[in-house]
Amino acid sequence: MSAAAKLARLMEKAELQSALKETEKSQLEPQQGYSSALMPDWAVDDRGVPNIALRSALFSSSRTGKYLERAEIYAQNPTRVHYTGKRLSQTDHDVWITLLHLSRDNKIDQPLITSAYALLKQQNKTDTGANRATLYKCLDKLKASAVEITDSRYSYTGSLIDSIYKDIPSRELVVCLNSKLIRLFGPGKYTKVDWSIRRSLTNKPLAQWLYGYYCSHAEPIPVSVETLLKMAGSEDSSDSSAEKNLQRALKSLKLALDENSQPFSFQILNGIVHVQKTPTDSQRRHLRKKSKASSTRAIPLH
Helix, strand or coil: CCHHHHHHHHHHHHHHHHHHHCCCCCCCCCCCCCCCCECCCCCCCEEEEEHHHHCECCEECCCCCCEEEEEEECECCCCEEEEEEECEEHHHHHHHHHHHHHHCCCECCCCEEEEHHHHHHHCCCCCCHHHHHHHHHHHHHHHHCEEEEECCCCEEEECCCCEEEEECCCCEEEEECCHHHHHHHCCCCEEEEEHHHHHHCCCCHHHHHHHHHHHCCCCCCCEEHHHHHHHHCCCCCCHHHHHHHHHHHHHHHHHHHHHCCCCEEEEEECCEEEEEECCCHHHHHHHHHHHHHHHHHCCCCC
């Protein structure tokens, strides 16, 4: 059988699997004027990430991979997250972010045809046996996961990857994402993360998580050390060592941002983390609109 015929068969299987998945429990509130399948676009050096993944312990800063069964994952209000599967790490997050990035050129409900080599290259990793083994392990975890996300506007129940097909001779991978994930990319629901900065924090999972969290906020509000570490999925049982680890991670983040001309400062006062950061251009526009709307609602005094 020719390589083209094999690829066609893989595509047919992927499309069938995607159709079958429509029967699973998965519901999202429609968003007027927003495509049901077309991914938003972003620059090649950025990565679009749903805010729910940046403001919760869904992708934990912890290195442990214990199994969870419909466990409630700590998340920023008003979102609630329940998760079943092996606990996901920042390494798993890199792989999922990469899949989303490659899918932005297509409709999210179309199978993504790629390879282990391409996925590793996108993550700036060499194509070694060890790196391939880690990649396949991450893909399996993402496929086996079940996540339920609920907030005041929508709910989503499903896996982070619907299906994966491997063609051994050609080394092609066909990855199918759940089309309903598109609702996590609605206006104001996702953040563009600078990939080079995130990659500079490799092997510093807490710093990586903090980068995503603070990226997703135009003006970060003060938050307690306890709450911040819970959202990061920290499993440090000692309050003193947890705060020291947080201090260390924030210093690493500050260094990475300062080196990229994005001033960042922080203070921890009485158990509360205060952060000042440089908003992105889109966040500046958001803040201007917010300020204008606030001044418009103001009641004049007579």
